Structures are given as structure tokens and as C-alpha cells.
Amino acid sequence: MQANDLTLLHEAALEAGRIALRYWKHAPDSWDKGDGAGPVSEADLAVNAMLEAELRAARPDYGWLSEESVDDPARLAAKHSFIVDPIDGTRAFLNGDGGFAHALAVTEGHRVVAGIVHLPVHGLTYSATLDGPALLNGKPLTPSQRADLIDAKVLTSKLSDNPMHWRAGEVPAYKRTLRSSLAWRLCLVAEGRFDATISLRAAWEWDIAAASLIAERAGLRTSDRNGAALRFNEAHPQADGIVVANAPLHQAFLDAIKPVPQ
Known part of the structure; x- marks a missing residue:
């Protein structure tokens, strides 16, 4: 991982949010991918095109895996790869629900070393690196300590x-x-x-x-x-x-x- 990979992902996620919001609640074209894969929309593809162009241009030696791209097996030989979901929660997006996210990660080998999850409608950006804290809008996250399944x-x-x-x-x-x-x-x-x-x-x-x-x-x-x-x-x-x-x-x-x- 390069030192500024998280910054690269963050900037790309913010731009993904700007693109998605141009389509959100504006009846974008959408269709079912078939085989139980769920819906996809022109917004998903527009975000994916931007992410692939910007991220791969910045890191041409990184592999690429995206829900909306044809899988390139060359990624398996790459030391680092991007793994992205241009719009996670497409059904919510198409229903006018703000609970959709842009999820962007960098892997080294088989582990994730940098990650961003951005929800543009809610103004939430979660982030982490392998050697840093988990953050929400720059502030550390504190999970629940509940240990019992009952009423969890x-x-x-x-x-x-x-x-x-x-x-x-x-x-x-x-x-x-x-x-x-x-x-x-x-x-x-x-x-x-x-x-x-x-x-x-x-x-x-x-x-x-x-x-x-x-x-x-x-x-x-x-x-x-x-x-x-x-x-x-x-x-x-x-x-x-x-x-x-x-x-x-x-x-x-x-x-x-x-x-x-x-």
C-alpha cells in the first residue's frame, strides 16, 4: 500500500457520491442483472466508470475487482488490488432511500489494508487502514460490548x-x-x-x-x-x-x- 492510498480512496468516494446524487430521486434507468444478482442502474455504471478511470490511472500496477466491471484475472497476480462496490444498496438507491454507500478498498495479497465506506446522503464517511484506527468522519469508533445473543x-x-x-x-x-x-x-x-x-x-x-x-x-x-x-x-x-x-x-x-x- 502506498502512504496516500486512503486519501486516494477518500477523494474517489466523495466524487462517487457527487455522481450518485445527480441520479438519486431522478428516476435513473435500471434493469435486473438476472441470476439473482439484483438490480443495476445507469448511476452504478457512471460511478464505476469514474472509479475505474481515476483509481487505475493513479495506480496502474494495482489489480481491479468491481461489481460492475468484467473480472480481469490479472488481478490475481497483482501485489495490490482495488476492490470496489460503486453503489452498495442499489435497491435503496432506486427507492429514494439514502442508505446506499460507496465501498472502496485496497488489498495487499489477501488482506485489506485501506478502506472507505461513504454514504453521501447521510454525510457519513467511515475509514480505516491496517495500522490505524477505525474512524467515522475523523472520529474513532467504539463498538458495543454486549456479549449475549438474547435481545442483541x-x-x-x-x-x-x-x-x-x-x-x-x-x-x-x-x-x-x-x-x-x-x-x-x-x-x-x-x-x-x-x-x-x-x-x-x-x-x-x-x-x-x-x-x-x-x-x-x-x-x-x-x-x-x-x-x-x-x-x-x-x-x-x-x-x-x-x-x-x-x-x-x-x-x-x-x-x-x-x-x-x-
Whole structure:
């Protein structure tokens, strides 16, 4: 990682926000990507085009992985790579909800070393580097210390309500809430506004790369649903779900979630 990579990501994220807001609430063209991949809009593509042009011009030796770009396997041989989601939470964006984010990360090998998650409507910018604190608008983040699953405030989807995913055959009595942007969910836990976030379906790297570093630098544990460490810039860029919480609560979730056979 270069010393000013975080600054580069920050400036790109702010410009991404400016572009997105030109389309937000102005009925941008959108369509479904098919195969359960969800919607995409002309705004996603405009943000992606800017990010790819600006970031790759600034770091031509870095690999590139984006939700809205054709995957280039050359990234696998690069020492550093960008992993970006131009608009995380496209459904929210298209519904006029401000809970969408721009998630930008730099990896070194298989770990994230710099990350930015920016929500332009809410004026929120979360950031972290591998050797620095997790910040929100320049101020350190302090996560929840809650250790008990019961009544924990958890960001997750309705999929987690299915008893088949839990060892005991029943869903723990936590309080479930959802935000469209997966990156924002991790940041909200890092901020202490929620106690944990889990996803029991596969998670794309571009949704979680930047935010996973922010969560870790805030002092949280991050893993896939089986407890394995998250790795990035993989040939198949998906994690087998996620679990993000403070150490005791993270372990409580791992003890409760039914593991997926490997």
C-alpha cells in the first residue's frame, strides 16, 4: 500500500457520491442483472466508470475487482488490488432511500489494508487502514460490548429467521433489523449502533472488503459463517457468509449457527 492510498480512496468516494446524487430521486434507468444478482442502474455504471478511470490511472500496477466491471484475472497476480462496490444498496438507491454507500478498498495479497465506506446522503464517511484506527468522519469508533445473543440488536436479512440455519433448530431471540447496504451494516456495528451483523448467504468481496477492515480496526471479530478468516482478491470473490461482532458475541454466534460442510 502506498502512504496516500486512503486519501486516494477518500477523494474517489466523495466524487462517487457527487455522481450518485445527480441520479438519486431522478428516476435513473435500471434493469435486473438476472441470476439473482439484483438490480443495476445507469448511476452504478457512471460511478464505476469514474472509479475505474481515476483509481487505475493513479495506480496502474494495482489489480481491479468491481461489481460492475468484467473480472480481469490479472488481478490475481497483482501485489495490490482495488476492490470496489460503486453503489452498495442499489435497491435503496432506486427507492429514494439514502442508505446506499460507496465501498472502496485496497488489498495487499489477501488482506485489506485501506478502506472507505461513504454514504453521501447521510454525510457519513467511515475509514480505516491496517495500522490505524477505525474512524467515522475523523472520529474513532467504539463498538458495543454486549456479549449475549438474547435481545442483541442484529443487522441481518429474513434468511436468518429460518431455523434450519441454527444448531438448536430455532432462531435465537435477538432483535433483527435490516439495512440495504451490507457495507453499512458492518460499519454500523463498528460504530456501536448495533451489536452484530450476520449474513448466512454468500457475500461478495466488494460488499464487505472495505467495511471488514473498518470493523476489525474498531476491535471487532470478523469471519465467515464457519469462523474462518476472511480472505480477499480470491479467484472466486465470495465469502461463505459473514459474522461480525465483539469477541464474546462473535463466538456466541459461531456456537449457535449451523456450520456449512466444507
